[in-house]
Amino acid sequence: AQSVTQLGSHVSVSEGALVLLRCNYSSSVPPYLFWYVQYPNQGLQLLLKYTSAATLVKGINGFEAEFKKSETSFHLTKPSAHMSDAAEYFCAVTSSKDDKIIFGKGTRLHILP
């Protein structure tokens, strides 16, 4: 069975600082990996996805993630945090052999002024 583990249920960074949200996956087949963001009182939105093409994936709002097979990781980064980045972020996994997407428990990102 596929799964993802997000390290840290809460992460706080100062405005302008690097954002790093960690995600490790488990999959017996080549995975497809995603990051979704959920702003307060809004539905989940896709930030970026990895589907076996380039290992460094760029998403919306300046976010990017790198697929590292040797580390089974897909960490999300942004060079400079903005107050508007405060939200909950979910890592998710599926594969070409599966139709459902499995989500992690989420990491709430707090931006400090």
Add this chain to the structure above:
Amino acid sequence: DTGVSQDPRHKITKRGQNVTFRCDPISEHNRLYWYRQTLGQGPEFLTYFQNEAQLEKSRLLSDRFSAERPKGSFSTLEIQRTEQGDSAMYLCASSPIGANVLTFGAGSRLTVL
């Protein structure tokens, strides 16, 4: 394209009552998914449809839960004899076949008193 619509946005009910949620997916999306999200957790897969066929149902979904998508367009999720443990946000998402990307609605929050 008006996105994925869910109704009602919030439902408060007494234990033992039945509730029904409706989801209208993006019109050209063949697949429709239901997830449940509780506080501090990521979305948990419940079930999904391809057109009108229900292709998979999670073991999390007890016999009190039933979902339908009769004409391959909108879907309903019914919970019979609600329990306090059913209190959660019920999320609907849709996608084209093979796209592996979900578009989520804003969710229907259920509170069981």
